[in-house]
Amino acid sequence: MADQNALFEFLLRMGDNSLILGHRVSEWCGHSPVLEEDIALANTALDLIGQTQFWLGLAGEVEGKGRTADDLAFLRDAWDFRNVLLCELPNGDFGQTLMRQFLYDAWSSIMLGRLMTSSDARVAEIAAKASKEVAYHVERSGDTVVGLGDGTEESHARMQAALDYLWPYVGEMFDSDEVDAAMVKAGIAPDPASLREEYDALVAKVLGQATLTIPTDTFHHKGGRTGYMHTEHLGHLLTQMQWLQRAYPGATW
């Protein structure tokens, strides 16, 4: 039996990534440049929030203190969130949103593929469900990154600026610590570092087609997945996402 605290932390990381990114993407609802993109972003957000319910639901079960997925989503403060910083960054323009989505989807599609063979059947079945949806996400975000990168002078410049801004946040997805070591030992999840090669190949292929240049600086920001230090953006996001439960504790409908 794996260390239950480590498993709880791992599940929070999975759930918080999809929750925070899902909320960010939902901010586009009604604001996208064209109707089809609005619908696509709303559907992506919906899938991510749905996956969150499974990950955080299981996290609450593993923790064993009676907390539900909703409790974990709405009643924790910024320092208790375990999403990577990439997910909480502001949307920026449409291009930056889709670049962030692609950089995340590429990681997520590889991670979920590995988790489908997890030794924990509950983790494996959530991954099997989510990976089918994420296959559609990465197809679309990748296509859009190519369309805009290899588009007009204006769209190309914006996509390169988005990549330059977001790239230093990619590395955190491949960091490993004692939680990951415990997951590897129990056969529950892979070492994130082991996904890097496949990720770099996928990202290089798509960004190459998009005529974009990957920054060479290897510095990366961190602190989200460990909870050590989030960006200031997370707190602002939570004031919106958690507003109702903060203003009216225990409200239901």
Place this chain on the structure above:
Amino acid sequence: MGQPSVDTIWDWLDQVPDPEIPVISLVDLGIIRDVKWKGDTLQVAVTPTYSGCPATSVINFDIETALRDRGIEKLTLTQQLSPPWTTDWLSDKGRAKLEEYGIAPPSPKGEPDRCPNCGGHNLERTSQFGSTPCKALWRCRDCLEPFDYFKCI
């Protein structure tokens, strides 16, 4: 009243329409995974189509209402995630009804076989995402009508 047979329950559930696409039933959609009696309690296992499908809670409510209306008193609904739902589970009856309704049914080649309005084959994809998580937006270049395609998953 005696305990209705499992086949009878399946027939009843086949009369419960999908809340988003009411021409097909929950059984047509393939989301009812198991129906069985455990003592005097009826157990129904349901799988979600997409993780975040907003119809999921309505579907559970509709199942419960339909069965309670027919006198089922003890009922447990369980969510079954594995194996994950696939459009391969759509019934032939459901596929035909979808097309009649104007939604192109899923096809193994990953795109609609023909326009559900005019039968044309000159089709183009507008977006892989549509009005519900399970659909994509397509357009027919023959009759110029847009239509929904129930995408494969």
